Amino acid sequence: xxxxxxxxxxxxxxxxxxxxxxxxxxxxxLNTYYNVGKLLSEAGKHYGEGIVKEYSKKLTIELGKxxxxxxxxxxxxxxxxxxxxxxxxxxxxxxxxxxxxxxxxINMINYYIKISLTQNLSKRELRTKIKNKEYERLDEITKxxxxxxxxxxxxxxxxxxxxxxxxxxxxxxxxxxxxxQLILExxxxxxxxxxxxxxxxxxEYKIKIGDRYNYIDLLLYNYKYNCxxxxxxxxxxxxxxxxxQIQKYMNxxxxxxxxxxxxxxIGIIICKKDNKFIMEYCSDSRIYRTTYELINN
Numbered sequence: 001x002x003x004x005x006x007x008x009x010x011x012x013x014x015x016x017x018x019x020x021x022x023x024x025x026x027x028x029x030l031n032t033y034y035n036v037g038k039l040l041s042e043a044g045k046h047y048g049e050g051i052v053k054e055y056s057k058k059l060t061i062e063l064g065k066x067x068x069x070x071x072x073x074x075x076x077x078x079x080x081x082x083x084x085x086x087x088x089x090x091x092x093x094x095x096x097x098x099x100x101x102x103x104x105x106i107n108m109i110n111y112y113i114k115i116s117l118t119q120n121l122s123k124r125e126l127r128t129k130i131k132n133k134e135y136e137r138l139d140e141i142t143k144x145x146x147x148x149x150x151x152x153x154x155x156x157x158x159x160x161x162x163x164x165x166x167x168x169x170x171x172x173x174x175x176x177x178x179x180x181q182l183i184l185e186x187x188x189x190x191x192x193x194x195x196x197x198x199x200x201x202x203x204e205y206k207i208k209i210g211d212r213y214n215y216i217d218l219l220l221y222n223y224k225y226n227c228x229x230x231x232x233x234x235x236x237x238x239x240x241x242x243x244x245q246i247q248k249y250m251n252x253x254x255x256x257x258x259x260x261x262x263x264x265x266i267g268i269i270i271c272k273k274d275n276k277f278i279m280e281y282c283s284d285s286r287i288y289r290t291t292y293e294l295i296n297n
Contacts, residue, residue, distance in 0.1 A: 001042075003039050003040075007059070008063070010035050010036050011067065014032035015063075027090040030090060030094060034075075034082060037076040037078045040052055040072060043055070044076075052073055052076065053069045055072060056069040081100070085110070086100075087110070091117055092113065096126055099112075099123060099127050100126075112126060118196075137162060155195065155266060156288050157195075158195030159194065159195050159290050161291065163290055163293070164193055165182055165183060165186075165292050166186050167297070168186070171294070174235060176234065179233050182294075197223050197224030198221070198229065201219040203217065204216070207249065207252050209252060216232070217231055217233045218230075218232075218233070219231075222266075227263040227264060228253050228265040229267070229268060230246055230249045230253060232246050234269060234271045236271065238269065238279070239278065243278065249267070250267045266288065267284075267286060267288070268287075268289070271289065273291060
């Protein structure tokens with residue numbers, strides 16, 4: 001088989017297709033580069049890995065720039081990750097796959113493909129999630145549920161451990177007030193970091209219990225799960241009294257704000273340090289906890 005001739009023809013056909021039918025070039029790009037990657041993989045078995053560099057030189061002379069050794073190697077890697085079980089998702093671009101190819105974990109690749117599709121991520125947004133190690137900050141049960149077993153998700157599945165908060169002023173230590181201010185100044189990214197479907201309602205949300213006013217750090221709403229979300233920020237280790245506090249706020253929202261068509265309120269405690277033993281004695285499954293990490297600019 002003349003592997004070079006087949007590869008060259010695939011690339012020529014793709015260039016022609018892009019000029020004639022630009023609206024569907026993503027799909028054709030991926031199909032072409034997958035086919036080229038397959039041919040390169042087979043050629044390598046016959047002629048050795050050096051064949052990629054040889055083909056690159058010939059293609060550059062005959063077809064012009066764009067077919068460097070690195071580019072051809074990425075096409076080969078695309079073929080290999082698809083063989084390992086990643087989908088060839090035509091809703092994504094070749095640029096998306098170039099961000100995914102360097103990852104060495106097929107479950108990680110599948111996770112980022114899945115959220116790129118469901119959240120309609122741009123290449124830049126996908127790169128940011130990879131850089132922030134979003135997959136690595138999910139627990140193992142959630143990873144298996146989202147990627148391997150493909151089970152239905154709940155709100156807990158998307159809460160990262162830890163939550164990354166941008167420390168734009170490079171503070172060494174922060175108070176709860178300062179932590180909240182950092183979040184509010186970057187609220188859009190914080191909500192995305194927190195998980196899927198969260199929207200902002202108000203900070204320092206005032207409620208009256210008996211003859212005393214209390215203030216919820218952040219009141220959110222999750223439109224995907226149709227429920228209010230009480231979020232409390234703590235700059236210490238998780239303590240038992242935090243659970244009682246947030247439970248009281250959640251019950252208030254359920255009794256006074258929630259309507260009959262909405263699900264029960266959930267609570268999220270974000271602490272500096274976790275204490276898993278505290279949660280072992282928490283019988284309220286609506287309460288979740290995680291930690292935060294400040295990332296300097």
